[in-house]
Amino acid sequence: MMTLTQLLNKSAARLKGLHPAVLAAATALIERSYAVGVPILITQGLRTIDEQDALYALGRTRPGAIVTNARGGYSYHNYGLAADFALLLPDGSSVSWDMNRDENQNGIRDWLEVVQHAKAIGFEWGGDWNSFKDYPHLQMSFGLSLADLRTGKKPTAAAVEAVVERIKPKEEQAMRTQMKVAVQVNGRKIADGWLENGVTYVPARKIAEALGAQIAYHPAANTVDITTIPQKGAIS
Incomplete structure (x- = not known):
């Protein structure tokens, strides 16, 4: 399995030129996604005006x-x-934009899991746009419109500090990757989980399968259902 350092190095070139707060936020997103078993790659960062015009053409x-x-x-x-980001595949070199993928098998689509972490950090998601939806796109406007930016306005110190405050739990996320625990059912290991503040986290699908239950994810309700299967001869 790729280490976190190796993963960060794969995105390093595309992180160059980002605003320092956005760079820190993108790095935190890579770390937090990795901690829950969803490695991502930053596929695009700073884009020059000329590069943008070439794409527009x-x-x-x-x-x-x-x-x-x-x-x-x-x-x-x-x-x-x-x-912009994409899901890094297990081969460590290919990427996927499959929004239904659930590689860590926790009943939550990996793409949306990354988006949840991104929003918690302070990113705005292109998938929330009403017209042209851009699902890989994450941005931080710092309260500035594009018109503001074209006139040379910069993010205020207060707006930047607000983002920095959201990223501060970074040390806790690093601890999460180190404090792995083996989760067992009836003496048999079923998965690796992690321990945080006295709470053990483990993929729901692994638990359900070990208990012989069925699991289903309902995206419309954002709900994971675990249904036990009655044993033969059991009285319900």
């Missing part, structure tokens, strides 16, 4: 499919305030 004035509705200066990427 695809499907318009250049051959190819349309991949963005933003011209140069009209994307938070152009100001180092955005990052």
